[in-house]
Amino acid sequence: MGLGIEILEILAPIMESLAPHMPGEVFPEFFTLEMFQRSMLAALMVAIVGGFLGSFLLVRNLALIGDGLAHVSFGGVAIGIVLGATSPLWYALMFSLAASILIYEMQAREILTGDASIAIFLTGMLALGLVVLRYYGVGITVEVESYLWGSLLLTSSEDLDLIAAISVMSFVLLYLIKDPLLATTVDPLAASVQGIPVRLIGLVFSAITAAVVVSMVQVVGTLLVTALLVTPAATAQQVGRSFRSCLMFTQVFGISSVILGLYFSAELDTGSGSMIALVSAVIFTVVVYLANADWLARSFASFRLRITGISIPWFERVARRK
């Protein structure tokens, strides 16, 4: 019995006690049926670690690496399937780790800066996956598709164990290196003068990223990884005023994306991965709108005054700010 199942056994009674308070017709089953409990737990764990990781990715200007590594994972999955592996995610993990470290090295050595190295790995490995699948006559089967779009509801006990192991390990590691990691991100030169092993920290971070992305492929699928990796962190940046508060807000947005996404996908009977991704994008839009409400209120106040002559104190106050 793995880590995932053990966590589930601890949390199951709590989830069951919450079930009667949950809205909707299908949604409460996520709290009672073991199969759905598994998927919910997997999604939450991935969202928590993904958000934590994403906050750093965003600052390091690596927002697209999640997408890149997810496509690399797809190439790995394809090779795993062709070789007849029972859980192709291990192949994905191998390829993702290798690609992540190579991308880091290419950027660190300034062979290719910025997104270019990510783009090359993304397309190269996706293409390799597609070619291999066709060549060996597998084609795009249901199994292959499940890695593209995610198959959260089909999370098996083994999947949950893998996801839990990766999530817990990555979270602990990330928490351990968060200070030196932030230092190397903000000013690598100053960090190395202070004696922080910049290269080692960068490599560990790359490895964590690779592992977390693979665990996400199961939940939201290759194409939607960014939704849980970067979107909550980017949303948090709109409201947070310090790095710590951004980390907190990221968790709030990530966890709400998962719960609301599962709720809507259950009630509307749509794919869960895509609904989670959609919800996180909607949350981003709403927050951007609210965070920049000042100028909206200002233009609205002037519009009201001009057209109706009615003055609303709150709008006036907001309008006069700045």
Add this chain to the structure above:
Amino acid sequence: MLGKPILDVCDLSVVRSGKQILEDVCLTVNEGEFVGIVGPNGSGKSTFLLSVLGILKAESGFVEIYGLPPTSRKLHRKIGWVSQAAANLPKDVRITVRELVRLGTINSANMFDWADNGRRERVDKAIKMTGLKEVENTDIGRLSGGQRQRAVIARALASEADFILLDEPLVGVDRDSRNSLLRLLDRLCHDEGKTILMVSHDLTAIRQTAHRMVFLEGSVRFDGPTKSFPDFQRLADLRGIQAVHGDKEVYWETTSNHKEEL
């Protein structure tokens, strides 16, 4: 009274991408000194700093800080590095002054420690020293260039380094902040006993604050007390620059941004 030598550079030569940037540079910085290095763009000032920090490999010559090679682990808490803040801090990171300064307290020995170990006091002290108390919880993206530079200096101070290296600290800093920044550096040297090595192409700023000036252009062309820093004519001779307009209206070519200051 000057103390023992802290930085000792001897016959340093550095080649970067096939080009000789520094040739036989010799320099000693003593404890408690404020040394300013000036020189035009591309004269090897930054290369010099990077070699001193052990980040660039030297072709020949040696560098010793506190009698140790620059890559020694024992030096990590002794050197503070202040980079060009305006240019180097990432723009899209939400991080407060306090959080930034706290990063200065991390080093190879304590980076995985959970305990505070007096880091808080060090951060408080550094923030107070640099006069950033009011903005300590403000996002650095909202600070002025001068305040941001102070925050980066505070970060170096939080490491409790005694030897502080500054690379062009006045870039992107307006006139008023510039003066108070220079006063801060002066205070750090005289009241806190820090040894300061500052690199700048702002000749006036170095003249205002440094005890000793070094003119670097490939090699050391001048090294001496600020008072005896050469006038235009001698400086041009040292640099091997010919007068462009004969002996009428003489115009010395210097860095493009700071023509008026040389």
